[in-house]
Amino acid sequence: MTIEQQARLDLAVAFRSAARLNMHEAVANHFSVAVSGDGQKFLINPAGRHFSRMRASDLLLVEMNAKDFGISAGQIVDPTAINLHGQIHKLVPDARCVLHTHMPYTTVLACLQDFEFLMLDQNACRFYNRIAYDRDYAGMALEVSEGERVAKLLGRSRSVLFLANHGVIVVGKSVAEAFDELYYLEKASQLQVLAMSTRHELELIPNETAAMVCKQWLEYPNAAEYHLAALTEILDQESRDFRN
Ligand SMILES: [Zn+2]
Structure with a gap:
């Protein structure tokens, strides 16, 4: 199997799994994965295709340096996808996979004034010192400059x-890594929203401990790959047409 074929399968699994976990938003939002060393060729979802029905062959191969982005007539990619994902793949070398969602609990936290992600549970510690904040909502990313601004942040x-x-935007070195991050981020955000809603004082984890647990997370062997393999197995049993 070529790198592109494997990337198509992995990304289709990420789309369908995101829909099953209610991280999707109608037919909006985009996931992409780079298939060239410079990140200027990447796969992304076409306009109008629902996450829950995504197939490997549906994904569009975007070539940033080609005329019309290498997209043939009849295929449509959203302009916000080109501006955001194209610039992040170009300017952030380790961002091989870029996932953008409006997943509910994380988006709730992103709407709180001056919010900083809380070191409240083990899942949250995974993100110690690994979250950046764009505090200035500037509408939809219809200009390349918006993609550049976001990539720099x-x-x-x-x-x-x-x-x-x-x-939120989550990036990783592979589809497996980025999806694993997306999953744990939403779980940790859900916990924070629920904990804050109790209106009790919160017992925060000290920074030193959070930093240590973050390191444990990042060094834990093969967790993201096992997670994606397990999700692939579920889809192979329940909706195998993602492979088409
Ligand atoms: Zn969005």
Whole structure:
């Protein structure tokens, strides 16, 4: 199997799994994965296709340096997808996979004034010092400059960018890594929203401990790959046409 074929399968699994976990938003939002070393060729979902029905062959191969982005007539990619994902793949080398969602609990936190992600549980510690914040909601990314601005905010040391009043961008070195991050981020956000809603004082984990647990997370062997393999197995049993 070629790198592109494997990337198509992995990304189709990510789309369908995101829909099953209610991380999707109608037919909006985009996931992409780079298939060239410079990140200027990447796969992304076509306009109008629902996450829950995504097939490997549906994904469009975008070539940023080609005429009309290498997209043939009859295929449509959203302009916001080109501007955001194209610039992040170009400017953030480790962002091989870029996932943008409005998943509910993380988006709730992104709408709180001056919010900083809380070190409240083990899942949250995974993101210690790994979250960047875009505090200035600027509407839909219809200009290339908006993609550049967002890519710079994300920078090279962060894997998550909270978009105020909008949603989140999560990046990783592979589909498996990025999806694993997306999953745990939403779980940790859900816990924070629920914990805050109790109105009790919160017992925060000290920074030193959070940093240590973050390191444990990042060094844990093969967790993201096992997660994606398990999700692939579920889809192979329940909706195998993602492979088409
Ligand atoms: Zn969005």
